[in-house]
Amino acid sequence: MKVLVPIKRVIDANIKVRVKADNSGVELNNVKMAMNPFCEIAVEEAIRMREAGSADEVIVVAVGPSQSQETLRTGLAMGADRAILIETDPIPEPLAIAKLLKAVAEKEDPGMIILGKQAIDGDNNQTGQMLAGLLNWSIGSFVSKLSVEGSTVKVTREVDGGLENIDLAAPAVITVDLRLNEPRYASLPNIMKAKKKPLDTHTPEELGIDVSPRLEVLQVLEPPGRTAGVRVNSADELVEKLRNEAKVI
Amino acid sequence: MSILVIGEHDNAALRPSTLNVVTAAKALGSDIDVLIAGSDCQGAADEAATIAGITRVLKADDAALSDGLAENMAPLVQSLAENYSHVLAPATTYGKNLLPRAAAILDVQQISDISGIESEDTFVRPIYAGNAMATVRSNDALKLITVRTTSFEAAEFGGAAPVEDVSGGTNAQLSTFAGEELTRSERPELTTADIIVSGGRGMQSSENFAMLETLADKLGAAVGASRAAVDAGYVPNDYQVGQTGKVVAPDVYIAVGISGAIQHLAGMKDSKIIVAINKDEEAPIFQVADYGWVTDLFEAIPQLEASLGADAS
Numbered sequence: 001m002k003v004l005v006p007i008k009r010v011i012d013a014n015i016k017v018r019v020k021a022d023n024s025g026v027e028l029n030n031v032k033m034a035m036n037p038f039c040e041i042a043v044e045e046a047i048r049m050r051e052a053g054s055a056d057e058v059i060v061v062a063v064g065p066s067q068s069q070e071t072l073r074t075g076l077a078m079g080a081d082r083a084i085l086i087e088t089d090p091i092p093e094p095l096a097i098a099k100l101l102k103a104v105a106e107k108e109d110p111g112m113i114i115l116g117k118q119a120i121d122g123d124n125n126q127t128g129q130m131l132a133g134l135l136n137w138s139i140g141s142f143v144s145k146l147s148v149e150g151s152t153v154k155v156t157r158e159v160d161g162g163l164e165n166i167d168l169a170a171p172a173v174i175t176v177d178l179r180l181n182e183p184r185y186a187s188l189p190n191i192m193k194a195k196k197k198p199l200d201t202h203t204p205e206e207l208g209i210d211v212s213p214r215l216e217v218l219q220v221l222e223p224p225g226r227t228a229g230v231r232v233n234s235a236d237e238l239v240e241k242l243r244n245e246a247k248v249i
Numbered sequence: 250m251s252i253l254v255i256g257e258h259d260n261a262a263l264r265p266s267t268l269n270v271v272t273a274a275k276a277l278g279s280d281i282d283v284l285i286a287g288s289d290c291q292g293a294a295d296e297a298a299t300i301a302g303i304t305r306v307l308k309a310d311d312a313a314l315s316d317g318l319a320e321n322m323a324p325l326v327q328s329l330a331e332n333y334s335h336v337l338a339p340a341t342t343y344g345k346n347l348l349p350r351a352a353a354i355l356d357v358q359q360i361s362d363i364s365g366i367e368s369e370d371t372f373v374r375p376i377y378a379g380n381a382m383a384t385v386r387s388n389d390a391l392k393l394i395t396v397r398t399t400s401f402e403a404a405e406f407g408g409a410a411p412v413e414d415v416s417g418g419t420n421a422q423l424s425t426f427a428g429e430e431l432t433r434s435e436r437p438e439l440t441t442a443d444i445i446v447s448g449g450r451g452m453q454s455s456e457n458f459a460m461l462e463t464l465a466d467k468l469g470a471a472v473g474a475s476r477a478a479v480d481a482g483y484v485p486n487d488y489q490v491g492q493t494g495k496v497v498a499p500d501v502y503i504a505v506g507i508s509g510a511i512q513h514l515a516g517m518k519d520s521k522i523i524v525a526i527n528k529d530e531e532a533p534i535f536q537v538a539d540y541g542w543v544t545d546l547f548e549a550i551p552q553l554e555a556s557l558g559a560d561a562s
Contacts, residue, residue, distance in 0.1 A: 016511065017377045026381050038493075094349070095358045118493065122376055124361045129349035138423035139319055141346045144486065154427070158486045159342040160440075160495065162431040166318070168424045178493065179480065210411065214358035218384040220370065226518060229539035235552035238524065241540055244520045248501040249444065249468060249557075 001111030001148075003046040003055045005080065006101050006131075007039035007062050008091070009071040010121040023219045026090030026121075035071045038116025040078075040183040045077040045146060046114050048181065054148045055112070058079050059106045061104055063097045065089035069199060076194035083199040088211055094122075096204075096211040098130035103207040105135060110171065112153065117142050117175040128175035138168035145177045250278025250369055253329060254303075255347070256285045256336040257291035260315065265299045266339035266443050268403035271300055274337055275404070276366040280304050282333075283410075286325055286418070288315030294412050301408040307389055311418025316426035319347045325417040326351040330391060334369070340395035340496075341440075352393040360385060360395045364400035378492040378515035398440060399498035399519060432485050434472075436462075439490070440473035445499045445516070447490060450477035451506020451527065458483050460550045461505060467557050473497065473517075475507045491516035506546045509534025526550075 011017055011026070012034040018027045033041075049055035060075035062068040063086045072083035086100050105113060118125040132139035138153075140146070144163070145156035153168040158177045186194070203212045232238045242249045252274040257264040267283065274281045281302065285294040286309040294308040296333045307329070330336050330351070338344035340362040352359035354506050364382070365373030370387045372394065439445065446465040446548040452458050456476070465472045473495070490497055492515035502520035507513060509525070509532055517523070519536055525538035535541040542549060 011377070013512075017380045019381050026377060076277065093358050095353060095356070098353055120378065120492065122361075123378065123492065124359075125345050126349035126352070126359055126361060129346060130353035130359075132319075133323060133350035133353035134425075136421075139346070139350065140424075141319075142342060157342075159429075160487060162429065162485060162487050164429045165427040166424050167427045169422065177486075178476065214387060214389050215360065216386045216388065218386055220376070220381050220383045223375070223379055223382050223518075226523070226537040228536050229541065232540050232542045235549065235556040238540055238542055239556040240555065242501060242522070242524070246501065246539065248522050 001055050001056045002059065002108060003049060004105060004108060004113045005039070005042050005046045005058060005060050005075065006113070006115050006127070006184060007043060007060050007071055007075055008036045008116070008119045009033050009062065009064055009068045010036045010119055013037050013120055019220055019222050023221055024222050025217065033067070035074050036116050036119045038118060038125045038176060041178065041180050042114040042116050043075045043078050043175060044181045044183040049148070056112070059084060059108060059110070061086070061101065062158040063088060063100050072199055073194050074186065076197045077191040078184060078191070082197055085199060085201045086204060087201050088204050092211040093213055093215060094124050094126035095130055095214065096209065097127050098134055099209045100204060100207060100211070101131050102134045103128070103209055112170065112172055112174060114176060115176045117177055128173050132173035135173070138172045140166055140168050140172060141175045142177045143174050144177045145181065146174060250334045251280040251332065251355065252277050252335045252337060253333040254281060254283045255299050255336065255344065256283045256293065257339055257343045258285060258287060258290065260287040260290040261292040261298045263293050265403060265438070266341050266398045267297065268300065269401045270337050270339050270396045271303060271404040272361070272401040273366060274335070275302060277335055277369055277399060282307055284309065284329065286314045286322060287317070288312050298410045298412050299406045299408055299463070300410070301405045303408060303410045305410055305414045306412045308412050309415050309417050313420035314418045314497070317343055317347070318424050318426065319350045320421040320423040321418065322347050322419070323354060324419065325348040328417050329415065330355055333391070335392045335394060337394050337396055340397050344395045348393055348395055355391060355393065357389045357393045358387070358392050359395070360387055361395050362397045363365045363394055365470045367522050378511055379518065380511065397496060399496055402450035402524055432487050436465060437469070437471045439471045439473050439488070439495050439497055443498070443500045444468050444470035445473050445497055446470045446503050446505065447473035447475070447507060448478055448483070449475040449507030451483060452478055452483055455483040464550055464554055475510070475513045504534050504538070505550065507534055508532045509537065
């Protein structure tokens with residue numbers, strides 16, 4: 001089985017983002033970029049499936065500017081076999097990304113598509129669910145456990161009340177949650193090897209997909225700030241303040 | 250404007266998230282229908298009918314809809330959507346799972362997790378873990394939106410809307426519900442609690458977390474956790490507060506042994522009052538805390554319990 005893993009290049013999760021002075025967006029110039037953390041978990045899971053013999057090829061796919069090649073190389077260094085870049089700048093909205101990925105899926109005919117449940121830039125949490133809808137495939141979202149048994153994919157999902165088990169008919173789209181696995185670091189020899197792995201580039205036009213935005217970002221503002229309050233030095237003082245000053249207990 | 254609210258429920262009863270979404274719908278217009286799609290869901294439909302200010306409850310009752318599977322639900326939402334200008338669902342795991350699938354088959358770019366409504370087509374939503382707030386205008390004729398429940402008050406009961414049956418509910422034969430492991434608790438739900446006591450890696454073990462539960466029970470509070478505490482296995486996943494866990498906004502959030510990573514702050518910084526108890530005075534949580542107490546939590550918790558007990562009202 002072929003496994004497709006769409007991945008996204010985002011601001012490094014450890015960087016504090018800054019809103020641009022003209023409120024048109026978030027500052028991306030000279031900011032460290034990295035693979036979206038949830039995408040790393042998706043890549044890891046696909047590689048583990050190949051190592052366990054339930055997958056035979058892992059293909060990483062990115063939609064974005066040419067710099068997304070770096071992100072794809074990271075996926076290749078982790079162990080993916082080849083990479084596809086759909087080059088377009090800026091990165092389109094989730095619906096357009098899902099349409100591009102559907103076009104790739106129709107070409108590659110994978111048995112499973114594994115994605116992160118959300119990207120930490122837009123926090124939309126849409127692409128996987130949309131892709132499953134467009135393909136009319138089953139969806140396992142927010143997955144923390146995954147196993148393939150014949151033509152059934154068994155997943156455990158993290159839901160608001162606890163955990164939920166769903167059996168999915170293959171082919172399936174899976175979006176992964178934090179606790180599915182611990183992604184590996186790429187070793188130096190594997191980083192070198194990754195440079196020689198195949199990376200194909202396409203454009204939305206070649207795939208016949210319109211990626212024009214449906215949403216207009218009117219402004220991006222800093223959130224209302226919170227400032228540090230006071231220090232307390234005893235339980236009695238804290239309880240007194242919560243009761244009589246804040247009046248919340 | 251006519252608005253369809255996708256009600257979240259367990260067939261027998263409504264989940265409170267539905268009430269927050271109805272309030273968001275009221276900011277868009279006054280013609281509001283609530284969809285209760287499930288199996289043997291009369292109980293939930295009857296309860297929804299008593300929400301004040303709604304026009305109708307649409308009840309879709311079919312075995313294929315019993316477990317809220319997105320593959321079976323999305324075509325129903327698609328078939329109903331043509332009658333509406335807006336379709337709203339809560340930004341809970343239920344709504345996040347379902348609505349994007351419906352949006353895709355309707356060819357609509359969904360707007361996720363809105364925290365504010367500027368007009369019928371313009372919305373405010375947090376991005377980058379709430380470190381920026383984006384105002385976006387949708388150019389789609391139909392709007393599909395998930396609503397951040399903590400940003401909108403719960404709608405009141407006291408109405409008597411009619412319940413109408415709608416058909417729809419075909420089994421797409423793509424997925425099967427195979428069971429659940431729900432966390433049972435007598436405590437309030439995290440997302441609606443007035444008080445939350447939350448623990449982090451500093452708790453060191455699941456046994457120690459029991460200390461927080463005792464404190465929470467004394468306060469009538471819910472218990473939450475940081476990702477670190479969940480990853481370490483101290484508590485189940487549904488305790489997690491943060492960018493990718495639950496978003497909460499209680500009257501008071503008591504963070505114990507939580508350092509305050511931006512991903513955690515994203516889930517709780519709209520709390521009215523934040524209390525931080527941590528022995529590391531450099532912990533970033535103190536930068537957002539109204540009351541900070543630099544101390545060893547294992548000494549602090551029993552003392553806090555004693556102080557609360559001494560003059561419990």
